Amino acid sequence: MSLLEIHNLHASAAGKEILRGIDLTINPGEVHAVMGPNGAGKSTLSAILTGNPQYEVTQGEILYKGRNLLEMKPEERAWEGLFLSFQYPVEIPGVSMVNFMRTAVNAQREYRGLPALTATEFLRMMREKRAVVQLDNKLANRSVNEGFSGGEKKRNEIFQMAMLEPTLSILDETDSGLDVDALRIVSEGVNRLKSAERSSIVITHYQKLLEYVQPQFVHIVYRGRIVKSGGPELGDRIFAEGFDWVKQEFEG
Amino acid sequence: MNNGPSSEDVLKDLTSSEYKYGFTTDIETDIIPKGLNEDVVRLISAKKQEPDWMLQFRLDAYRYWRQQPVPQWGHVKVDPIDYDNISFYAAPRKKATVGDVDPEIIKTFDKLGIPLHERDMLLGKTSGAELSAVETSSTMAVDAIVDSASQKTTYRDKLAELGIIFCSFGEAVREYPDLVRKYLGKVVPVRDNYYSALNSAVFSDGSFVYIPKGVRCPMELASYFRINSSGTGQFERTLIIADEEAYVSYLEGCTAPMRDENQLHAAVVEIYVHERAEVKYSTVQNWYPGDKLGKGGVYNLVTKRALCAGDFSKVSWTQVETGSAITWKYPSCVLRGDNSQGEFYSVAVTNNYQEADTGTKMIHIGRNTRSRIISKGISAGHSQNSYRGMVKVLPGADGVRNYTQCDSLLLSKTCGAHTFPIMDIQNPTAIIEHEATTSKINEDQLFYCQQRGIKEEDAVSLIVGGYAKEVVQKLPMEFAVEAQKLLSLSIENSVG
Ligand SMILES: Nc1ncnc2c1ncn2[C@@H]1O[C@H](COP(=O)(O)OP(=O)(O)OP(=O)(O)O)[C@@H](O)[C@H]1O
Ligand SMILES: [Mg+2]
Numbered sequence: 001m002s003l004l005e006i007h008n009l010h011a012s013a014a015g016k017e018i019l020r021g022i023d024l025t026i027n028p029g030e031v032h033a034v035m036g037p038n039g040a041g042k043s044t045l046s047a048i049l050t051g052n053p054q055y056e057v058t059q060g061e062i063l064y065k066g067r068n069l070l071e072m073k074p075e076e077r078a079w080e081g082l083f084l085s086f087q088y089p090v091e092i093p094g095v096s097m098v099n100f101m102r103t104a105v106n107a108q109r110e111y112r113g114l115p116a117l118t119a120t121e122f123l124r125m126m127r128e129k130r131a132v133v134q135l136d137n138k139l140a141n142r143s144v145n146e147g148f149s150g151g152e153k154k155r156n157e158i159f160q161m162a163m164l165e166p167t168l169s170i171l172d173e174t175d176s177g178l179d180v181d182a183l184r185i186v187s188e189g190v191n192r193l194k195s196a197e198r199s200s201i202v203i204t205h206y207q208k209l210l211e212y213v214q215p216q217f218v219h220i221v222y223r224g225r226i227v228k229s230g231g232p233e234l235g236d237r238i239f240a241e242g243f244d245w246v247k248q249e250f251e252g
Numbered sequence: 253m254n255n256g257p258s259s260e261d262v263l264k265d266l267t268s269s270e271y272k273y274g275f276t277t278d279i280e281t282d283i284i285p286k287g288l289n290e291d292v293v294r295l296i297s298a299k300k301q302e303p304d305w306m307l308q309f310r311l312d313a314y315r316y317w318r319q320q321p322v323p324q325w326g327h328v329k330v331d332p333i334d335y336d337n338i339s340f341y342a343a344p345r346k347k348a349t350v351g352d353v354d355p356e357i358i359k360t361f362d363k364l365g366i367p368l369h370e371r372d373m374l375l376g377k378t379s380g381a382e383l384s385a386v387e388t389s390s391t392m393a394v395d396a397i398v399d400s401a402s403q404k405t406t407y408r409d410k411l412a413e414l415g416i417i418f419c420s421f422g423e424a425v426r427e428y429p430d431l432v433r434k435y436l437g438k439v440v441p442v443r444d445n446y447y448s449a450l451n452s453a454v455f456s457d458g459s460f461v462y463i464p465k466g467v468r469c470p471m472e473l474a475s476y477f478r479i480n481s482s483g484t485g486q487f488e489r490t491l492i493i494a495d496e497e498a499y500v501s502y503l504e505g506c507t508a509p510m511r512d513e514n515q516l517h518a519a520v521v522e523i524y525v526h527e528r529a530e531v532k533y534s535t536v537q538n539w540y541p542g543d544k545l546g547k548g549g550v551y552n553l554v555t556k557r558a559l560c561a562g563d564f565s566k567v568s569w570t571q572v573e574t575g576s577a578i579t580w581k582y583p584s585c586v587l588r589g590d591n592s593q594g595e596f597y598s599v600a601v602t603n604n605y606q607e608a609d610t611g612t613k614m615i616h617i618g619r620n621t622r623s624r625i626i627s628k629g630i631s632a633g634h635s636q637n638s639y640r641g642m643v644k645v646l647p648g649a650d651g652v653r654n655y656t657q658c659d660s661l662l663l664s665k666t667c668g669a670h671t672f673p674i675m676d677i678q679n680p681t682a683i684i685e686h687e688a689t690t691s692k693i694n695e696d697q698l699f700y701c702q703q704r705g706i707k708e709e710d711a712v713s714l715i716v717g718g719y720a721k722e723v724v725q726k727l728p729m730e731f732a733v734e735a736q737k738l739l740s741l742s743i744e745n746s747v748g
Contacts, residue, residue, distance in 0.1 A: 050703050053695070073702070073708075074703055078705035083703075084703055086703075090696045092718055094717065094722065095714050095718035095721075099714065100714065101704075108705045
């Protein structure tokens with residue numbers, strides 16, 4: 001069974017149609033890259049998948065693990081292993097990373113019928129996962145994303161991903177704003193999670209991340225549709241030639 | 253210093269949105285007949301075995317009060333209070349001497365999480381930074397007051413070794429009459445307002461604190477007020493005196509059973525601060541707020557004021573107000589000493605049909621006096637939440653500084669948040685800053701939490717806790733934890 005099946009997905013926000021018929025299937029263990037010009041609808045797709053209430057599905061269906069994803073609450077989707085590394089991570093003043101993550105991890109455990117982690121267990125887990133993405137302890141003790149630099153926020157997203165060990169992770173331009181070393185560390189974090197069961201959708205504008213995470217599939221989103229799909233060679237062509245030829249093909 | 257409680261520990265404990273403190277204790281209670289007249293005032297005084305000067309003080313207050321019109325309310329609706337239908341004195345009966353407390357009362361306080369035994373209180377699963385530090389233990393002296401009478405004050409002897417007096421107000425009147433006479437009514441005069449006059453006439457019990465010159469009180473002093481009997485009012489009277497260079501941190505907590513009737517709590521708290529002394533006064537107010545439809549609940553009508561009498565003295569009020577059907581309270585600072593400082597940190601949460609009208613007055617009289625006001629109003633349901641504040645600078649007060657920040661968070665479309673800041677600046681050298689914001693819960697923050705698997709209601713609690721953190725972290729650890737719990741409880745099921 002495929003992990004995710006999107007059929008003819010149409011979606012809008014603030015009355016404006018953004019997605020105009022997306023079809024996409026993802027099987028366990030696969031890494032899919034999603035590319036496309038600014039404003040094409042990539043982040044909107046991730047918002048729909050994770051249940052952001054600001055977006056409305058007007059047509060189509062999504063099956064996740066065989067279930068109707070659109071009927072699930074955002075938190076339930078998270079418990080079922082859906083994770084989004086936000087393009088623009090949100091700051092939550094006064095809420096410490098420790099509290100935030102512990103609430104998240106224990107909510108997930110509760111859903112899965114596991115006992116809550118004790119403070120000690122949780123701290124050990126934090127320490128371990130922080131090491132994976134080399135997230136500074138100081139950041140982990142601050143309020144969620146508050147005053148983090150752009151790169152620190154992205155690294156923090158991957159740290160959270162490592163904590164929650166998702167089945168399907170969506171990385172929305174996690175590589176943007178990362179320095180060379182951070183990009184490598186973040187990519188290693190992503191690769192570490194790779195397994196036969198886990199899949200990811202990697203939204204990016206840059207080649208480097210794709211070199212690290214090695215997607216088997218590349219999709220081009222343009223004007224709310226996937227207008228082209230292929231293997232890694234499709235990515236290479238975009239990096240070499242840009243999107244013009246895709247746009248022309250699509251419009252012509 | 254504490255680093256604030258771990259709010260999610262706290263959230264874990266929360267299973268119901270019901271008021272957890274709404275039980276009653278079955279104790280024999282001595283209640284006087286309902287109604288208020290001079291005989292009742294005399295009876296209260298007699299029950300408390302007071303000296304004549306105290307009785308005269310009460311009678312003067314009563315006679316003044318009787319002639320006063322009922323005050324017009326700020327932004328709260330109060331049903332007329334029927335003083336003939338309230339009993340003005342109720343006290344648990346079994347109490348023979350101090351230290352001999354009805355086991356039922358000990359149980360009650362255990363249930364409320366207040367230790368009446370003198371041993372170190374072990375804090376729960378909370379910690380500093382938040383989980384990294386391990387369990388902290390701390391000592392706290394407690395004065396436990398049920399209805400009109402103090403039941404027990406712990407650590408009295410240990411404190412006495414330092415010359416610190418911490419006892420019930422009633423005992424202070426009997427044992428330290430000179431001190432009480434010297435200070436009583438000096439900060440809040442009997443005739444200050446309708447409720448201060450009423451309180452002065454019929455006040456029941458409260459705490460008395462005296463910290464001698466140069467002494468730093470080594471532990472938190474806490475008073476815990478509990479209304480138990482029905483048909484009664486509670487008239488707390490607290491007097492805190494910090495002599496020169498003294499320091500004390502004092503905490504006040506309150507709960508009441510759930511009842512359909514509106515019960516009256518009309519308190520007067522006076523704080524007198526001498527030169528270079530400092531008093532921190534923290535309140536976690538959790539009187540029964542009434543039910544979801546606004547039936548019942550405590551009317552919390554309070555006059556709290558501190559006088560920074562000496563130079564370089566300092567007072568800081570911190571309050572977390574989650575309970576009461578109606579709250580009407582403006583803990584204030586009269587900054588008379590030069591270079592004295594007043595602070596007011598407040599979180600007021602209202603839900604359902606609660607109404608809170610709270611804020612502070614900073615009266616700058618001395619030179620180079622400073623004040624700081626941080627007020628966070630959180631409103632939900634159909635509640636009304638008002639900040640009412642006054643910053644007054646007298647002509648002789650050169651070099652005054654005030655900073656006021658006043659934030660409102662709205663959790664529903666049907667609640668109201670209001671701010672009424674009054675500035676009365678009569679000296680041109682004053683630097684006054686005022687910031688105010690009104691916001692709704694941020695959808696992006698909410699979604700971010702939910703995407704990580706945090707349930708919507710827990711996410712709201714987290715975000716609101718974060719919003720209130722600046723104030724809550726001013727509380728001593730024990731209270732900060734309690735306050736976080738109360739915050740989450742009070743706003744449960746409130747987003748809409
Ligand atoms: N909440 C919203 N309300 C209104 N319009 C929106 C909203 N979210 C997105 N849009 C619009 O929908 C289009 C697609 O936006 P989206 O963020 O999905 O693009 P993207 O492919 O992720 O672009 P980028 O590469 O710049 O991140 C844009 O024109 C954007 O302005
Ligand atoms: Mg985007």
